[in-house]
Amino acid sequence: MNSRILHIATNTFREAVRDRVLYNLVAFALLLSGAAVLVGQISIDIERLVVINLGLTAVSLFGIVIAIFIGIGLVSKEIDKRTLYTVLSRPVKRWEFIAGKFFGLAGTLVVNTFLMAIGVFAALAYVSQHFQSSDASVLVALYFIVLQFVVITALALFFSSFSSPLLSAVFTFSLVVIGSFAEDLRGFAKMTHGITRLLATGAAYLVPNFSALNVISQVAHGEAVASPLVVYNTAYALVYATAVLSGAVLIFEHRSLK
């Protein structure tokens, strides 16, 4: 990574930390420890399932909220507050700024997820007193969650490069919801015919496929995640995020800052 991208990413991470974004960890810790204690008392033999389900869903939801609400302001806030002027008047290329912002927020989410993952495993250890080999799948689920964050961050950044924070939030959130049903959309497209099929298939493949990145339920039930899926999801998330970021760069390169 070139040094300017690294400095912008570090500064974005520092902003998130100083704006107390990581305080969400406190809420997460309270939620998880409360749930672990409660589950330990009321459930029989399904403690692990409940803790994994609840823990990973919470990791996902907290991260999505952070990715959207910070991501939508990554560019537009810098334009509104004119902090961008003193950055772009230096030897910084516009694509480097976009890349730096992306890596900064993605890095924040990785750190956040790592700390939450420690909480999930701590809760798991509390309710079942020991780890099982199938718990390794929890790590895979967490990895997929991070891949989701990467795509959502890229989407939020894309919308932030040309629209207001409110519209960016609406667009990004809509795509997150629609993307959660991407497999259903693809199934629906197969049932149609003619031009409708063409359009429906195009739309189904254009929206991010978050359903393929969600293996929480599978992992909670102790099922292993197939290696090819890990490779496929990794490639998919990276290609999708790169394409979206390229779009953001293309728009931002031609945007005059009023």
Added chain:
Amino acid sequence: MAAIEILGLEKTYSVGFWRKRPKCALRPLRLTVEDGEIFGFLGPNGAGKTTTLKMLMGLVFPTSGTARILGMALDDPKMKAQIGFLPEQPYFYDYLTARELLKYYGQMSGVDAKQLTSKVDKVLARVGLKDAADVQLRKFSKGMLQRAGIAQAILHDPKVVFLDEPMSGLDPMGRREVRDLIEELKSEGKTVFFSTHILSDAEALCDRVAIIHLGELRRVGAVVELTSSVHGQVEIVWQGTSVPAALKVAGAEYHMAGDTIRVVVAEESQEGVLDVLRRERLRLISVTPVRVSLEDYFVTQLTSAAQEAVTS
């Protein structure tokens, strides 16, 4: 080599939601700023000063035309490493301290990591922020933010410094310090291009000024050139308690203050007045050609521009 060459930069915005109408923010601008000059870019609010600066900084893309800074294109990173920019009413990352902000900007400008800390300390002292170096910018006053802005513009020892309204928000002492700083930059051989509508600052500092109004360049020249030779009048001051009868020429107004009398007359009447003073054995204090102030000149230019607009 000229430090800044503006070659027909023009900017037209589209306004309106459904039916877009063109709105000209800057008519084709041609301007050259020489190396080592302090150049004032003057104009009322909305004249096109900030638009010009934003285009030079690569923040706004021109509709047509181009410019070169230090002989290089506006998007050349080598050129950008050699310029400094203070935007109008600057706003910075307020979660950073002044020291952190300057380190960040130094890194972005490619300042050598080994020299960065000492450069930051020096520039903080130079703009009077040494004691506030480790205070977060969200706790800074407007004047302190302006100082931080100036610090980031000069931190990396640029050859050309662009300042958009640098005196804005500063108290009289702060303005004086910034004026001194701009003069120091000139003595270090740097070129300073600054926009302002505070004409006394421009008059005191600039080698040359350009006056822009309604997006159009009105005049360019040295302050002295623009403000002298306009009236062909002289001010004569002498010591006395009453105006000699021979001097009571039609139209001339005499101003008495204590035991001095002052009159402004046409250059051709100067000798006649001096003859009378000699005959009356009155003590002459001074004879000074009247120069119109930059402010008067500026107002004249704007008024004539408005009249041209009405007649066309």
